[in-house]
Amino acid sequence: MAKETPLLPVEDAREMALFFVVGALCFLAALATLSAKSTYGAARSWTAEVEGELTVSLPDADRRGAEEARQLIEATEGVREARLLSKQEIDALLEPNFGSRGLPESLPLPQLIAVTAEPDTQFMGPTLERRLTEAGYAHAVDEHADWAGDVRRMLAIARLVALTAVALLASTAVAVIAFATHAALLARRDIVDVLHLAGARDRYIAGLFERRFWLLGLRAGAVGALLALGAAAAMIFGVHSSGARSGLLPVLSLDIVDLLILVLTPVIAGLAARIAARVTVIRSLKSVM
Known part of the structure; x- marks a missing residue:
């Protein structure tokens, strides 16, 4: 066919x-x-990672004062964890901008506290600012949710x-x-x-x-x-x-x-x-x- x-x-x-x-x-x-x-x-x-994350900067505090501020923050209702960053951790954060050598030792760096709030906690930034102000700390609170x-x-x-x-x-x-x-x-x-x-x-x-x-x-x-x-x-x-x-x-x-x-x-x-x-x-x- x-x-x-x-x-x-x-x-x-x-x-x-x-x-x-x-x-x-x-x-x-x-x-x-x-x-x-x-x-x-x-x-x-x-x-999702940065939700509920905050960073507290203490420019005038020494290591001992920063530890007391950390304890104050950790005792705040709604805070899951507050951790004082070491000098090595701060240098690691600055490395992308300033290289592996970091900043000169003569340049004072603020003490940094990494704060993790409980899920669904609202107005944590203003709450921490109020508590630190009442305790007499010079501070700056950076709420990562703003960046999110x-x-x-x-x-x-x-x-x-x-x-x-x-x-x-x-x-x-x-x-x-x-x-x-x-x-x-x-x-x-x-x-x-x-x-x-x-x-x-x-x-x-x-x-x-x-x-x-x-x-x-x-x-x-x-x-x-x-x-x-x-x-x-x-x-x-x-x-x-x-x-x-x-x-x-x-x-x-x-x-x-x-x-x-x-x-x-x-x-x-x-x-x-x-x-x-x-x-x-x-x-x-x-x-x-």
């Missing part, structure tokens, strides 16, 4: 450019989504920017596919006319293009997802091999959610290509009827 000849050519050199564009857009969209998810996770982890609020605001903006970027990339892919579908329809106008004469309906003709671009979207999306997986793996390897501290920088981990994003990328690309092809063909055929 002779093999059935497809109505549309199996290979089309003009679709290779479309394959490249859709694959690149899928790569960028998947990488942007992974980065946004990782940034959100890193910021949430950091803000700034991080949360920046996180919301970063998440909005990332989602906007993903939406723009997806819209660009759909527009490119719609344009390519329309061009393919015009290039095969003779085949479409013959099908119309043979009694084929618009839905049948649209289905031919649907399947064509559905498979193209799946393949291009799969290539883009694999490239995003490779880029994420390279970044993970680079961070782990250097041993550098990441701080608030996003650290890709390729957990279940990350892998789900990569798996869904070609499916979404295929569906977007299929819908774009169907809508474009139906509208084009109706406009010439």
Whole structure:
């Protein structure tokens, strides 16, 4: 039995450019989504660590006076722990800015007390300020939650920017596919006319293009997802091999959610290509009827 000849050519050199564009857009969209998810996770982890943390600075106190202030703070209701930092710990905090040598010995440093409040304790900063003032200590209370609020605001903006970027990339892919579908329809106008004469309906003709671009979207999306997986793996390897501290920088981990994003990328690309092809063909055929 002779093999059935497809109505549309199996290979089309003009679709290779479309394959490249859709694959690149899928790569960028998947990488942007992974980065946004990782940034959100890193910021949430950091803000969870600093919630309820305070630092009390005593510029005029000696070691003995700082210890008495520490005991006063630890006795305050709502305080879980108060720890007086040693000279070595203070030097470690200053090392990123002043190097391993630290500050000169002649330069006086304030005594620092790291305070951890009980969960859901409110107004701990003003409470400690009032108690230290009543005890006659010159002090400065830095509540880390203030910094966490700034991080949360920046996180919301970063998440909005990332989602906007993903939406723009997806819209660009759909527009490119719609344009390519329309061009393919015009290039095969003779085949479409013959099908119309043979009694084929618009839905049948649209289905031919649907399947064509559905498979193209799946393949291009799969290539883009694999490239995003490779880029994420390279970044993970680079961070782990250097041993550098990441701080608030996003650290890709390729957990279940990350892998789900990569798996869904070609499916979404295929569906977007299929819908774009169907809508474009139906509208084009109706406009010439």
